[in-house]
Amino acid sequence: MLHVQGLTGGYGKELIVKNVSFDVQPGEILGILGPNGSGKSTLLKMISGILPKQAGSVKIADRDADSYSPKEFARNVAVLPQMHAHAFSHTVKATVELGRYPYQTGLFSSWTTEDEAAVTHAMERTGVTRYENTLIESLSGGEQQRVFVAQALAQQAPLLLLDEPTNHLDIAYQQQLLDTVRSLAVDEGKTVVSVFHDVNLAALYCDRLLLMENGEIAKIGSPQDVVREPIIQSVYKAAVKTQAHPELPKPQMTLLPSMNDSVEVPLVVDETQFTVTADSVQFHAPHSLKTVSSAVHNPGTGWYTTFVNRHVDANYECDDVKKEMEDYLEKSGHHLTDTVGMMTAVQTLHVEIASFADEGVSIVIAVTAGVGNAVDVSMAREREAHVGTINTWIIVNGRLSDEAFIQAMITATEAKTRALQTEKVLDPLTGTQATGTSTDSLLVAATQIGQELPYAGPITPLGKLIGTGVYECTIRAIQTYKEAKGWKG
């Protein structure tokens, strides 16, 4: 649909776009990215014929763009400009009607039913019909932008060029607008080329991205190929980290601010910082710890300061455990967004807390263990789940990588299973060796200050501490549990 070959040009003598070539197919959205001054808007202006080109060619529908008359061009290419203020105001309807200008011919420019239908359709499509007699200046920025989308749609052009369409829009409008653009491409086969300021939005909505640097193409390809740490860092000269979108197979990036001001005194966690009562085990950190857990409240990955392992009755039953947990935490004066909460039927006073240090690495481990629901995972069938019975916390003084978190969890789980084996805990249903209980929970938190700890496999310094620490604490916790229950160890 759009074929750009060796496009070169700029303002006056200064070349802003140099030798840019690419193709866009019908139904495809191409996002143009790049730092300020990289020439992305200039490129779009050259394609839309606002700026003259000094070399190269632009072909639209296999025809040279220069060979179109102004009206013909507008029937084939609709441009959505950046938002700006206007001196005089039209009504919404009159504004959208201007989109039919390229279809008007003759002195009296008769308005056809087709024109009317296109305008009505465009206004419905963008949800601005109810404003049709309102002056655009009295609409909010997002609504105004929708009116201009409607105007562009009324042009019924197969190629859409957008210049930072979401500028000045709040996120709901950004989403609405880009969802509309997406469905124009997917459902109606329109070809879309859009300049983006926001790398993440572009990665979310575009099929391909074109990254500009100093007027040239730095990279063109799928979002996965373009939104990569080394590429973004070198083009944008900014420290970023990329990660997967939580729900979609699209890359997203976040800035890494250079903040050295957060912690003056490095935090070193040890067992004395834990508060143990008959009601709960609590640990409160002076700053947030990066945490991965299978807790009841705030599971998954996040940054938290407060960690609560709460004692509940063995017959605890509740329809909405999460809600009940929130109520409990709130009542106990904890801030819900800063807190990770687990529960156990085990007496919290029986918690095993210990610090372990070696080779300059130090961790704190806290385990509450009850083995009433012990399960051999290899023989597990359908069983009723009871309240979690082995809750393990591992708090690391150091900076963990993503893989270190996962390895820490593997290592801890292996150590726990080994402890059950040592204590000869059996699955009461099968009589075989138990590997855990039905609802065990695990939490790994790290201060993310100080020493880099990239790995936590069983033979790394950190892995060794976790392995032996979890093993020892779990054994002691099980022994305490057995004594309390009056079992003979």
Next chain:
Amino acid sequence: MRKPLIAYIVSAAVLLTAVGLGVSIGSVHVPISTLWNQGADTTATNILWKIRMPRVILAGLVGASLAIAGAAFQGLLKNPLADPYTLGVSSGASVGAVMTLFFGISIPFLGLYTLPVFSMVGAAITMFVVLGFAKLVDRGLNMETIILTGIIFGSFLGSVLSLMIALTGEELRQIISWLLGSVSMRGWNYINMILPFTIIGSLLLWMNRRELNAMLFGEDRAKHLGVDVKRRKLVILIGGSILTGAAVSVSGTIGFVGLVVPHMTRLIWGSDHRHLLTLSFMNGATLLIICDLIARTIISPTELPVGVITAFIGAPVFAFIFYRQRKGGTA
């Protein structure tokens, strides 16, 4: 445009009323019935058809020309303060006209139209020089830049006029009163002089009503919508110059009509040029007919130049629009 039909009916009614008042009120009262009453008093018929009617029609044509030109300039430049007067175009037209009188130029085949044609050429040259200079100063063509440039060139042309007047001697008084802007004692001749240009100029502008709508969103946007911006802009500027030149050649410089009328019309009926141009045309005629009526009756038997009245109304409106614009509101 909310209710176009109503807008046209109201404007036409007001215009007809103004014409009626214009022909009947004056030092001698002439009943409107004289218009159709065959057996009316001869003196009244004479006053009506020889003095009042041409004066009213001339005022109407001048007002209409200036107003529609103002509306088009404002739309084209996206500038609510633009009008033939503030842009200095009227002064350019005056210089063209006064030069014709001063040098006694008469081009044979133009005859009667020598004066308006020179006036239009003066207007067009000024227009392009002002816009060219403004663009040189500020590519974005800011509102203030255009107006300042208009004032600079207007003052310069004003001094050229003063020089020529100083050099004329005996015809001095005539030229001065003409310069102040007046439609008095012109007769049907003058109507013949302006009418074809009013029609041509207005048609040129009206043919670009949609383009003007598109250009309100900026020239780039208009281009995106398929407007042949360069050509259309040229046509609009030429149309505006024809109208201004023609108006100035018959009545001298009458300020602010082109500013006030489109502004008021836009305020009441919206800024859709498909209607704004025609409505400004009608309302411009009405305003100048009424201003002229006031000019010749307010301190009767002495007549004020009508430009005094329009400036008296126009300057405060100008100030008001400027204030609103600077305060972020839109006109």
